[in-house]
Amino acid sequence: MADQCVFSGVDLCCQLNNSAHHTEEIDTERLLVRRGQSFALALRCTGNAPRDPNYSYSLVLRLGECNQETVKVSYRQWDPAKWWFSVQGGQGEMLLSVYSPPDTPIGKYSLAVLLVSSDGHIMEETAPESFYLLYNPWCKADAVYLPNDVHLKEYIMNENGLIYQGDADEITYRPWNFGQFEEDVVDICFEILDNSNSTLKNPEMDLQNRADPVYVSRTISCMVNANDDRGVLLGKWGEGDYHGCVPPTRWNGSVDILRRWSDGGTRPVRYGQCWVFAAVACTVLRCLGIPTRCITNFSSAHDNNGDLLIETLVDEDNKCISRGSEKVWNFHCWVESWMARKDLPDGYDGWQVLDPTPQEKSDGMYCCGPCPVRAIREGEVGMKYDAPFIFAEVNADQTYWRVHKDGTRTKIFVDKTSVGCNISTKSVYGDQREDVTALYKYPEGSAKEREVFEKAGRRVSHQPDENETQRPQLKLSIKNEEAVYGTDFDIIVEVQNVGNKEARADLTIKSVAITYNSLHRGDCQSKSARLTVPAQKVQKEVLRLRYDHYGACVSEHHTIRVTASLKMNNKNEVIQKEANIQLKMPKLNIKVTGEAAVDQKVTAYITLKNPLPVTLKNGVFTVEGAGLIRTTEIPVPNAIQPGEEVTVKLSFKPMRYGMRKLLVDFDSDRLMDVKGETTLMIRGKRYNWP
Structure with a gap:
């Protein structure tokens, strides 16, 4: 038998296997299977399948571009923790059923079938065949197991989605083509992993770590941005135009971005902003087999010193002096991925926050997460990874200060409730918004919320500010007519006197164009008025905003910020209200x-x-x-x-x-x-x- 060829080839049964492994949308010409689930191979022979007891069959798998890892697959030695295979003979071919452990590394494998003599010599070996092994959220033993078919259909199989944007009071959305099953995307996803700093430093260790979705998802969080590695995207926020590059708002989906990165020799694609980073990460993670969804946090705080406080300074004319590097963004997008957390105490499996937008460094790299959503809700800021930063995004306070000409400061007001609201994702039941705020925080103002703040290390003052102990006599509200981009519209500021005496105050209304992350792009229009408001009455002031006022300076995010400020006569008391107006855009x-x-x-x-x-x-x-x-x-x-x-x-x-x-x-x-x-x-x- 040793002198004659026995094997004539291997049929990977791609269509059969890919259908059983939920990968037929990716390809039916290449083999793509999921770990923890068997797949079939047809070994073609020149004649009847050999049954000589002096010979046996063996499989050899090699993982990595340079075949760094070799796995010898046992025959008929059933062990759920190891690779093994069984054989059924037939006329002219043999059917091999191959079993992979549910915690084996994902990646691109090559496979060869060996005919081995009783003394261990390789008598014959098939040409190597390659296949991809992915995570398996359908497998109970896999760390990414998701026991809900409706959720799997959305968070793994759906190539289209909605990403929520706008403002907490006027939520909009943009449709997105995730395209995780498009041609070449799976290859690019592994190319991203192969270009990570971890792979370049220690490829053997990196390949072994790819068994762990915690490790892989954190790597993807790092690699989607290109701030300190060979990552996919560079970000740009409000620093001039995008000449020669793609504005972040122009992208309709992830696939073009990924192909540009790969075709360009891993040079970063220009440009992205938070929803683009999140959407690309969602594409990659879904493609690899990790259930993932895009999340939008409205009024999202960027707290870079961990004090859970965002401070804004204005001068005596109510002009913003500085918001510093800490700001409250109108919205901010990240992703959640579903996985077990064997590296944490019990109770923290499930949805994990991952944020690929480069904001702050974590372990020396621009990445964030994975962090259990439950840890954020319970104020467990010691949990891996980056819990303090994420906790602040949904819980920080905003403090507004007036800076006087002599340099002294007066606290205008403290907003303890607006950060982290209407946290949104697309519903699994259609193109509707699902509010997931309750997964991140307890109701604002509740006793449990205060308890969580204290646990998170917040300094809660037991001596209220003077402005907080007194109920203000005047109340402010800001309303507007339907604001359609290209038209003129009115902004209405209402001043309500809730006291029993008339009140006099100076009202200032300012409107400015901003980006979604609160960068100033230009002044639009302002108005001042001296008011006398009778007791228990409401007085209205109207600011007419014309296209000529905002057209030249409005950002690509189409947002106007209106600030109304009341200075009480004969009192060192200032009342301030802020509102964002989203200009409605036409539809194609x-x-x-x-x-x-x-x-x-x-x-x-x-x-x-x-x-x-x-x-x-x-x-x-x-x-x-x-x-x-x-x-x-x-x-x-x-x-x-x-x-x-x-x-x-x-x-x-x-x-x-x-x-x-x-x-x-x-x-x-x-x-x-x-x-x-x-x-x-x-x-x-x-x-x-x-």
Whole structure:
């Protein structure tokens, strides 16, 4: 037998295996399987399968680009902690069932079948075949096991999602193409791991650590940003324009970003902001098999010194002097990933916070998490990783100070309730928002909330400030008409006298354009008035905001911040109120014609009407959709006049069947971040039978 060839090849049974392992959306031509679950191989032989007792079969697996790790697979020695396989013979081929342990490292393996003599000599060996091994959230013994099919459908299998943005009082969303099953994405995900600092320093140790989703998710948190490694994205917040690069608001999905990074030789892609970092991390983690969802925290604090306090200084004219490096962002996005935490005490399995946006260093690198959501809720800031920073994001206080000309400061007010509200994610039951605030914190003002603050080390003063012991006679509120980008609208400030005597005060209203992370982009309009408000009455002041006031300075986030300040006559008392106004953006109209089937041409007509009173130049539509079309840009050849409609046409052939979303963005010199989406039901290939 040794002198004749026995093996003629190995069939990886890709379609059969990938379907059983929930990876058929990635590929059916390559083998992609999940750990802790068996997969089949067909070993083709030149004749009948040899049954000579002097010979036996063996499998050898090698892991890593340089085959750093070798695993010899036992035959018929069942052990859930080890690789093993069984064999069934047949005419001309043998069926091998291969079993992997549920805690083995993920990665790209090569596999060879060996024919071994009784004295241990290798008589024959098949050519190596490669396959990917991923985490298995369907396997009870896997650390990422998620025992809910509805949740698995959303947090592993759904390639489309919603990312919530805007303001706590006016929540908006942007559709996102995660595209974790798109062509080449799985290869790029492992390329990201292979370029981490941990891999470059000690590749053998890194490969072994890839068994642990805690380690891998923390690595991804570090590698999605490129601040101190070969990471995917560079961030940019408000420092000039994005000339020659992609503005963060233009991205419709993660796939184009990942491909640009890989095709560019691992040079960082420019640019991202928090929702882009979070969405790319979500794509990578879902692709690797870790259930993941995007989270948005509204009024999110960036506390870099751990005192749970964000201070804002204003001068006597109510102009912001400094918010320092610590700010409260209108919103901030991160991800949660589902996993067991065997490195922590019992009770901290489940959702873990991971934040790939580069804000503060952790263990010398820009990364954050994983940290159990439960640890944040209970104030357990000693838990790994980065619990104090995340706790502050949802719990810090805001203190406003007035700085006088002589340098002294007067506390205007302390806001203890607005940070960390309406924490949101997409529902597993459709395109609705799910509020998960209660998973992060107890109700504001409750006894349990105070208890958690004390546990977290907060200095709770038992001597209230003078301003807090006295009930103010006047109350402020800010309202506005529907604020549509490109139009004029009114801001209404109401001053209510809740006392029994008339009150006199000086009112100042200021409006400024800001970015979503509270960077000042320009003054819009202001107004001052001297008021006399009768007892138990309300007085209104209106600030008219015209497009000419905000059009030239508004950021790509379309946010106007209004600050109203009341200075009581004959009293050293100041009352202040702040509100953010989200300008409503137009929507793109998308019409698709043609037969919605795989490999059948369909045509999309995309229409924009210029809502601004100015001409738009350098317009470009960006289109993409998982299973539909790769990212495609369509420049608009001519300027778009005020009120003018422009329609572009795009034809494509869908690549995968099922429910698919086509996402479109429009950007120009004066109008950015205009979105549109449409859903298509794509049928499978049609065959013309003879």
